[in-house]
Amino acid sequence: MMRWHLCQCLLVDNSKIQFRILKETFNPYKEFELWENFNKSSANSFFIGRVRPFDQYGNDLRKLEIVHYKGMTEKYIERYLMKISRKQDNLSILLLHRIGFIYPDEPIILIAVSANHRGISNKYLQEILEFTKYKVPLWKKEWTFKGSSWVKKNTDLGFEL
Amino acid sequence: MMRWHLCQCLLVDNSKIQFRILKETFNPYKEFELWENFNKSSANSFFIGRVRPFDQYGNDLRKLEIVHYKGMTEKYIERYLMKISRKQDNLSILLLHRIGFIYPDEPIILIAVSANHRGISNKYLQEILEFTKYKVPLWKKEWTFKGSSWVKKNTDLGFEL
């Protein structure tokens, strides 16, 4: 794992993958700019997920807590990103995920994918997003003004497929 | 059309839509930041399309030229964005499209969509992107070091659906 903290970037065949688990908040536009300066392609897709101001029951949210399993979380992310980089040539991927306490409207997740075609950058962006929701050891706890509770179920896509 | 140049923003029911046809290049990160400051949602999807460094025949590209039909282009974009804003509540949309001469690696198109759910922001981002490729009066001409030629056919998504 150490190489991630040293170089923050891994080359897999012709693709560049990069991820970070962050304990502090970040500026998503600065991250896009820094990253895209070195990964300009014809198609560049981005996603920012932010904390909703209410919990799963509709109460006002004070803060969200995200817990990870140090070592295993990083290993599962790395393995998955390497797998898709091997499937698809000339892909650049950046994934940032917050842990710790995150306040309403702050970013939890940032994904950036560059490719030669718009269909590819959009497709992998969505795949990576669903992956972080269902396949990565990460857990959410919601803190309201009355107490805290673990999130039992992920939010859905927002429409029927 | 005048209201677009004055307010740059149109409210349709609960949704906010905004688009601009630009004669000069722009900084996409600044645009994202300015726009998202007023449109922070839990799900925010973005796309930047940049000029490829080669033409449809694989020759080195000097510049791309984009021509529009002033008035009609704006009308078709506005009508389409209003239509999807009426289909889907609480959507914010920003669409920027370049016209004139655009050089390799410069942005041609920027799309930003905010929604309450990731599936919705990603879905409409892709719909708007395909719309600008096939349904908006815009034409591309490629200038190489040998001459110029009109683009006959749009690039595909990059994979088989």
Next chain:
Amino acid sequence: MKGEKSNKIKVVLLSSIAQDLGWNEKILTIEDSEMTVFSVWNLINSKLPQDNIIVSINQEITDMKAIINPDDEVAFMPMFTGG
């Protein structure tokens, strides 16, 4: 009766069609009161094929059979290739 009415139309060409025919806009005087987009196309063009041409009247996409009225803006354009 028709003396007071304009019988001019504006014809607009876009993209490769403008380049191939060598002009972008023309004001034409129409004689025929039942003139279609197709008859304007035949009037201005004797070399380009009609395939895959998008036509509009007053910036609304229509078809070659549509009837043109005085003061209309008629445009001929190839398939869109933007985005």
Next chain:
Amino acid sequence: MKGEKSNKIKVVLLSSIAQDLGWNEKILTIEDSEMTVFSVWNLINSKLPQDNIIVSINQEITDMKAIINPDDEVAFMPMFTGG
């Protein structure tokens, strides 16, 4: 024969399971050489249901029937809810 060999395992609990059982990590001494993840689960827990629990050995997801070796790190965690 086994005197030189460690017979300790590390048990890790995550998220709501750690909260419900009141601890995050423990070092346990295992006696049984054919111990499964399921037997560790029964050893540490007498109240939580086994449904929807993800288990891992040495940070690789496995199942309740997997055999544990000395020095292994065994973890119990609820369904993931990240992203």
